[in-house]
Amino acid sequence: xxxxxxxxxxxxxxxxxxxxxxxxxxxxxxxxxxxxxxxxxxxxxxxxxxxxxxxxxxxxxxxxxxxxxxxxxxxxxxxxxxxxxxxxxxxxxxxxxxxxxxxxxxxxxxxxxxxxxxxxxxxxxxxxxxxxxxxxxxxxxxxxxxxxxxxxxxxxxxxxxxxxxxxxxxxxxxxxxxxxxxxxxxxxxxxxxxxxxxxxxxxxxxxxxxxxxxxxxxxxxxxxxxxxxxxxxxxxxxxxxxxxxxxxxxxxxxxxxxxxxxxxxxxxxxxxxxxxxxxxxxxxxxxxxxxxxxxxxxxxxxxxxxxxxxxxxxxxxxxxxxxxxxxxxxxxxxxxxxxxxxxxxxxxxxxxxxxxxxxxxxxxxxxxxx
Numbered sequence: 001x002x003x004x005x006x007x008x009x010x011x012x013x014x015x016x017x018x019x020x021x022x023x024x025x026x027x028x029x030x031x032x033x034x035x036x037x038x039x040x041x042x043x044x045x046x047x048x049x050x051x052x053x054x055x056x057x058x059x060x061x062x063x064x065x066x067x068x069x070x071x072x073x074x075x076x077x078x079x080x081x082x083x084x085x086x087x088x089x090x091x092x093x094x095x096x097x098x099x100x101x102x103x104x105x106x107x108x109x110x111x112x113x114x115x116x117x118x119x120x121x122x123x124x125x126x127x128x129x130x131x132x133x134x135x136x137x138x139x140x141x142x143x144x145x146x147x148x149x150x151x152x153x154x155x156x157x158x159x160x161x162x163x164x165x166x167x168x169x170x171x172x173x174x175x176x177x178x179x180x181x182x183x184x185x186x187x188x189x190x191x192x193x194x195x196x197x198x199x200x201x202x203x204x205x206x207x208x209x210x211x212x213x214x215x216x217x218x219x220x221x222x223x224x225x226x227x228x229x230x231x232x233x234x235x236x237x238x239x240x241x242x243x244x245x246x247x248x249x250x251x252x253x254x255x256x257x258x259x260x261x262x263x264x265x266x267x268x269x270x271x272x273x274x275x276x277x278x279x280x281x282x283x284x285x286x287x288x289x290x291x292x293x294x295x296x297x298x299x300x301x302x303x304x305x306x307x308x309x310x311x312x313x314x315x316x317x318x319x320x321x322x323x324x325x326x327x328x329x330x331x332x333x334x335x336x337x338x339x340x341x342x343x344x345x346x347x348x349x350x351x352x353x354x355x356x357x358x359x360x361x362x363x364x365x366x367x368x369x370x
Contacts, residue, residue, distance in 0.1 A: 003036040004317055007067040009044040009060070012089060013290025014300035014354075015073020021302035021358030022071060022309050025326070028362050032369055035313070035322055040067065044096070045075030045089035045290075055092030061099055068275075069316040070096070070283040071309060074290035098138055100281045102270035103169065104176040105135040105249065106311070107287065109236075109256035109266065114334040118261025118343060125236065131256055132184065133242045134177040135249025137270055139169045140199075142246050163199045165245065170206040176271070177243035178215040187219045187240035191228040191248055203245060225252065232256055253287075263288040264301030264342045267308035269315055282316045284308040294341075298353040301340040303330055306361060329364035333357070 006026070010019040029035040042048075042060045049055050055075070064070055075089040085091075096102070111119065111129040119126040144162030151157055174190070181188045190207040192200035204222055211220045223231070225248040231238065232252065236259055244252060257266045266288070272281035286304030294300060307330060313323035337349055338360045344351040352360070 003038055004068045005038050005040065005066075006312070007063050007070045008039055008041045009070060010041070010047070010073040011044050011075045011290065012046040012077045013074050013292050013295045014288075015045075015075070015290060017296070017298070017300045017354050018286065018302040018305040019071065019073045021354060021361075022305050024358055024362060025306055025309060025365075028365055029322060032365070033322055035317065035319055044072065044092045046077050046080045048092060049080065049083070049087060049089060053087075055087060055089050056095045061096070064096055064100060064283075065281075068279060068282075069312050071305075071312065072096075072283055072285040073305065074286070074288070076290045077292050077295075094142070096283060097270055098143065100272055100283070101138055102272045102281060102283055103136060103138045104173050104271045105137040105253075106180070106269040106271065106315075107133040107135060107249075107253040107256070107266070108268075108311075109133065109253070109260055111260045112265070112331050112334055114331065114337075115261050115265065115343065119259055120261075121233065121236070121259060126259055129236055129259060130184075131236065131239045131242065132180055133244070133249060133253045133256055134173060134180065135253055136165075136169065136173040136243075136245050137249075138246075139165055140246030163197065163245075163247070165199050165202060167202075167206055170203055171210050174207045174210040174243060175214070177241050178210065178218050181218050181241040182215075185240040186217070187221075189221045189223055189228070189239055189242050191223050191225045191242060191244040191252065193225055193248075194222075195224060199245070207243065228252060229255055232259065257287055262301065262342045264304055264340065265307070266304050267311050269308070269311045271315060279316050279318075282312065284312045284316075298355065299341045299351075300354045301342050302354050302358050303334075303340075303361075306330060306358070325365065325368055326361075329361050329368060332364045332367075333360045336360075 010016040109131040111126050116123045116127040141161050141163040144164035147161050149159050192203040194200035194204045270283045310323045310326040313319040341351040
């Protein structure tokens with residue numbers, strides 16, 4: 001197999017802690033399989049601001065454009081809260097997404113059998129849950145113009161954000177959702193607010209067009225986003241693939257995430273158009289954020305970051321066997337009761353540290369490789 005390149009951007013908070021465990025996993029695959037990955041490392045978010053005065057330096061962006069995929073830890077910390085909006089740590093991540101045109105954000109919400117009791121919902125509603133939310137990531141209200149805060153003639157401050165979508169932007173993310181559904185249970189639910197928003201009307205019409213013209217074999221339904229949020233907590237297993245816009249995707253994917261019991265278990269992928277090598281531009285990151293309250297304490301769960309690498313194996317390297325192997329190793333580790341504090345409910349055992357959790361997953365990889 002060819003050697004692939006990865007850019008690691010550990011970022012802030014617990015980002016460096018969980019990324020150290022991913023490095024150990026990558027090293028294991030390099031030593032024990034044909035998957036060969038060359039790692040480069042750089043700064044993003046607050047770490048980049050501290051060194052360069054910007055949350056994403058131009059040379060880091062250039063590296064990102066020329067690597068096969070990016071692994072990102074987390075960005076943000078309380079000490080940066082007073083920075084001007086345009087140089088806050090989160091702007092580094094948003095710039096990466098925009099500059100690389102990573103338009104399709106894949107957020108799986110999967111409940112491992114060993115964690116079925118950790119959800120706030122009853123076990124029968126959550127056991128076996130496997131949802132994929134496809135969120136449009138580079139347009140909509142987070143990027144639309146005009147935007148800003150102005151003052152009217154009477155001295156009232158006015159905050160303005162613009163929800164804007166084009167046919168092209170909707171159709172390409174719809175195609176991503178339909179393609180994923182073909183490899184899963186062949187079912188897509190598109191969510192918007194067509195009852196009160198013109199952008200929602202356009203979204204519904206364009207998703208339907210892509211379905212009718214290109215994917216008639218996939219089952220498609222439409223649902224208002226607020227109703228979708230209600231259904232996610234009423235009967236989540238009715239869904240297979242959900243496709244939605246940037247704002248609603250942000251909210252719905254976080255709601256779906258907590259169905260599984262812990263943000264520390266949830267990976268994500270942000271995919272763009274294929275590069276010259278034929279693989280999509282891609283950024284993989286855990287959902288959990290920088291978690292400043294536990295930074296440096298060895299309490300962080302590395303599973304989401306490790307599972308984000310599993311998504312990279314699947315979507316960037318087309319190494320589906322290796323991806324499944326890594327997912328199985330995580331599941332077997334949890335089944336043995338090895339848990340970080342976020343997943344600890346006593347059971348006569350003590351929670352393990354970030355590093356020990358990573359080592360336990362590698363131990364399961366060793367067992368699976370025998």
